[in-house]
Amino acid sequence: MVMVVTAIIAMFLLCSPSSVAILLNKLPLPAPLTGPESLAFDRNGGGPYVTSSDGRIFKYVGPNEGFREYAYTTPNRNRTICDGLADFSVVQAICGRSLGLGFNHQTGDLYAADAYLGLVKIGPNGGGNVTQLSAPAQGNSTRFADGLDVDPDTGIVYYTIASTNYQLKDFQTVVSSGSGDSSGSLLRYDPSTNQTTVLLSNLTIPSGVAVSANGSFVLVSEYLANRIQRVWLKGPRANSSEIFLQLAGRPDNIKRNSRGQFWISVNSFLGSPRSPGCSTLPSGVRVTENGFILQIVSLAEEYGAEAASEVQEYNGTLYGGSLLASYATIFTP
Numbered sequence: 001m002v003m004v005v006t007a008i009i010a011m012f013l014l015c016s017p018s019s020v021a022i023l024l025n026k027l028p029l030p031a032p033l034t035g036p037e038s039l040a041f042d043r044n045g046g047g048p049y050v051t052s053s054d055g056r057i058f059k060y061v062g063p064n065e066g067f068r069e070y071a072y073t074t075p076n077r078n079r080t081i082c083d084g085l086a087d088f089s090v091v092q093a094i095c096g097r098s099l100g101l102g103f104n105h106q107t108g109d110l111y112a113a114d115a116y117l118g119l120v121k122i123g124p125n126g127g128g129n130v131t132q133l134s135a136p137a138q139g140n141s142t143r144f145a146d147g148l149d150v151d152p153d154t155g156i157v158y159y160t161i162a163s164t165n166y167q168l169k170d171f172q173t174v175v176s177s178g179s180g181d182s183s184g185s186l187l188r189y190d191p192s193t194n195q196t197t198v199l200l201s202n203l204t205i206p207s208g209v210a211v212s213a214n215g216s217f218v219l220v221s222e223y224l225a226n227r228i229q230r231v232w233l234k235g236p237r238a239n240s241s242e243i244f245l246q247l248a249g250r251p252d253n254i255k256r257n258s259r260g261q262f263w264i265s266v267n268s269f270l271g272s273p274r275s276p277g278c279s280t281l282p283s284g285v286r287v288t289e290n291g292f293i294l295q296i297v298s299l300a301e302e303y304g305a306e307a308a309s310e311v312q313e314y315n316g317t318l319y320g321g322s323l324l325a326s327y328a329t330i331f332t333p
C-alpha cells in the first residue's frame with residue numbers, strides 16, 4: 001500500500017518539478033566527442049572522470065585544460081580508427097565504450113562497465129593497463145555492461161548487463177520499438193575471489209546501480225520499466241528483491257550521496273502518448289534509503305530534450321552526465 005501511494009506521488013511530481021536547476025558550468029569534452037554518461041572522483045578528490053563516445057576515459061583537470069585523456073579499455077587501441085569516434089558506431093565494438101564508472105578508493109583502481117568489453121579494471125595510473133573481468137560473451141549474447149557502483153568499504157563491484165539480445169548501437173531501436181526486452185541482469189563482482197554472481201535477472205534494460213551506505217542493499221534501475229528494484233544483501237530479507245520506486249519516466253544512473261541518499265536521473269517517455277504533460281523532464285530525483293522522494297529538479301536548462309544519464313552530488317556540488325550531450329555539467333538545484 002505504501003508502495004502504491006509513493007508511485008502516485010512520484011508520477012504527479014515528475015510532471016511538475018519542485019525546482020528548475022540553474023546551470024553553473026558546462027565542462028565540454030574534446031570535440032567531436034560526446035556522451036559523458038557517468039562520472040567518478042578519485043581518492044584525492046580529483047575529477048570528475050568521465051566516459052566518452054570513443055571509449056576513452058577523461059579526467060577534468062581544471063578550467064584551463066579541461067578534460068585530459070586518462071585511460072582506455074582496449075589495450076591495443078588503434079587511435080587512427082578509434083579516437084574521435086561518435087556514439088552508436090559499429091566500430092565501438094573494437095574501441096570500447098565505457099558507460100558506468102567507479103573507483104575503488106583503497107586500491108586506486110578504476111572500474112568501468114563497458115558496453116562491448118563488459119566489466120573492466122584500470123590500474124591506478126590509467127592508460128591501457130586494463131584487465132577484462134567479464135567472461136567472453138556466449139553465442140549471440142552481448143557483454144552490454146552499463147551501470148556500476150563500487151562498495152567503498154568492501155571493494156565489491158555491482159554492475160548491470162543492460163541486455164543480452166541487444167547492443168548499445170541498437171539502443172535507440174529498442175527504446176522506440178517498445179519491445180520490452182527483459183534479458184538484463186544485475187551482477188556482483190568480488191575482487192578478493194574474482195567471483196561474479198548474478199543477483200537478479202530478467203531485468204528490462206537495467207541501466208543504473210547503487211549500493212546503500214552500509215552495504216545492506218543495492219538498487220537497480222530498469223530503464224524501460226520506469227522503476228527501481230531493491231535487492232537485499234544483508235539482514236532477514238537478504239537475497240530477496242522488491243520494487244523500490246515506480247516512476248513516471250525512464251530512470252538511468254543512481255548515485256549515493258554522502259548522507260546515504262540517492263540521486264536518480266529520470267528521462268522522458270520519449271514520445272509516448274502516456275506523458276502528454278511531462279515536458280519538463282529530464283529531471284534529477286533525490287530519495288531517501290526508504291524510497292521517500294525529497295527533491296525533484298528539472299534539468300531542462302542543462303539537457304533540454306537530450307538524455308540526462310546521471311546526477312551526482314560530490315563535495316556539496318551537483319554534477320550531470322549524459323549519453324548524448326558533448327559536455328558534463330555543474331548545476332545548483
Ligand SMILES: *[C@@H]1O[C@H](CO)[C@@H](O)[C@H](O)[C@H]1NC(C)=O
Binds near residue numbers: 041044045047
Ligand atoms: C573536494 O574537496 C576536497 C577537500 O576539500 C578537495 O581537495 C577536492 O579538490 C574537491 N574536489 C572537487 C572535484 O571539487
Ligand SMILES: *[C@@H]1O[C@H](CO)[C@@H](O)[C@H](O)[C@H]1NC(C)=O
Binds near residue numbers: 079081
Ligand atoms: C590502425 O588502423 C589504420 C586504419 O585502418 C591502419 O592503416 C593501421 O595499420 C592500423 N594500425 C595498427 C597498429 O594496427
Ligand SMILES: *[C@@H]1O[C@H](CO)[C@@H](O)[C@H](O)[C@H]1NC(C)=O
Binds near residue numbers: 109122123124125129
Ligand atoms: C596495472 O594495474 C594493476 C592493478 O590493477 C597494478 O597492480 C599494476 O601495478 C599496474 N601496472 C602498471 C604498469 O601501472
Ligand SMILES: *[C@@H]1O[C@H](CO)[C@@H](O)[C@H](O)[C@H]1NC(C)=O
Binds near residue numbers: 140165166
Ligand atoms: C539470439 O539467438 C537466438 C537463438 O538462435 C535467436 O532466437 C534470437 O533471435 C537471437 N537474438 C538476436 C538479437 O539476434
Ligand SMILES: *[C@@H]1O[C@H](CO)[C@@H](O)[C@H](O)[C@H]1NC(C)=O
Binds near residue numbers: 131191192193194
Ligand atoms: C583474479 O584475476 C586476476 C586477473 O586474471 C589474477 O591476476 C588474480 O590472481 C586473480 N585473483 C584471484 C584471487 O584469483
Ligand SMILES: *[C@@H]1O[C@H](CO)[C@@H](O)[C@H](O)[C@H]1NC(C)=O
Binds near residue numbers: 182201202
Ligand atoms: C529469465 O532469465 C533467465 C536467465 O537469464 C532465462 O533463462 C529465462 O528464460 C528468463 N525468464 C523469462 C520469463 O524471461
Ligand SMILES: *[C@@H]1O[C@H](CO)[C@@H](O)[C@H](O)[C@H]1NC(C)=O
Binds near residue numbers: 235289
Ligand atoms: C544499514 O542501515 C540501515 C539504515 O540506516 C539500517 O536500518 C540497517 O540496520 C543497517 N544494516 C546493517 C547491517 O548495519
Ligand SMILES: *[C@@H]1O[C@H](CO)[C@@H](O)[C@H](O)[C@H]1NC(C)=O
Binds near residue numbers: 235236237238239
Ligand atoms: C543468501 O544467499 C547466500 C548465498 O547463496 C547465502 O550464503 C545466505 O545464507 C543467504 N541469506 C539468507 C538470509 O537467505
